[in-house]
Amino acid sequence: MPESVVLDPVDLRLLCLLQNDARTTYRDLAAQIGVAPSTCLDRVTRLRRSGVILGHQLRLDPAKLGRGLEALLSVQVRPHRRELVGPFVERIRALPESRTVFHLTGPDDYLVHVAVADMADLQRLVLDGFTAHREVARVETRLIFQQWDCGPLLPPGPQGAAPPAGSDRHGEVPGKPG
Numbered sequence: 001m002p003e004s005v006v007l008d009p010v011d012l013r014l015l016c017l018l019q020n021d022a023r024t025t026y027r028d029l030a031a032q033i034g035v036a037p038s039t040c041l042d043r044v045t046r047l048r049r050s051g052v053i054l055g056h057q058l059r060l061d062p063a064k065l066g067r068g069l070e071a072l073l074s075v076q077v078r079p080h081r082r083e084l085v086g087p088f089v090e091r092i093r094a095l096p097e098s099r100t101v102f103h104l105t106g107p108d109d110y111l112v113h114v115a116v117a118d119m120a121d122l123q124r125l126v127l128d129g130f131t132a133h134r135e136v137a138r139v140e141t142r143l144i145f146q147q148w149d150c151g152p153l154l155p156p157g158p159q160g161a162a163p164p165a166g167s168d169r170h171g172e173v174p175g176k177p178g
Helices: 009-020 026-033 037-049 082-094 119-131
Strands: 069-077 098-103 110-116 136-144
Touching (some): 009 037, 026 037, 082 098, 082 110
Antiparallel strands (some): 069 136, 098 110
């Protein structure tokens, strides 16, 4: 298990702000936190080097790309052996419909988030992309009606404790000066 990185309040504030908008400039970050832009740059560089910040992603709206139906596929693989895990995961990751793949404990081995055009496209994906392969014993499909982002992600314990009740994600109470 990777070792945790010790984060101080400035690091935590930086991570909260960057998770809300990774394009925020160092100058804007510094103004919001109350430190010099060079301090922000140094800290973000340190957080990248330590592996806390893994990268930046562009989020797209699947519906605007013609993939307005999203689903979670619970997949059971039999036999569930190491030599099948790698190739199975790589094949699923290569499907253009796949958004995220989770390897699980419990009765299902994988949970796959997919985005497709419509029900016929979902049926084609399940039949051709999953159950057509011998090792796939079962696929259970759940449609996603709506989803919400949560976060920002903070470490457990006092340093990453949730903001006070009635406050926003940055610990500020709406309508009250911070």
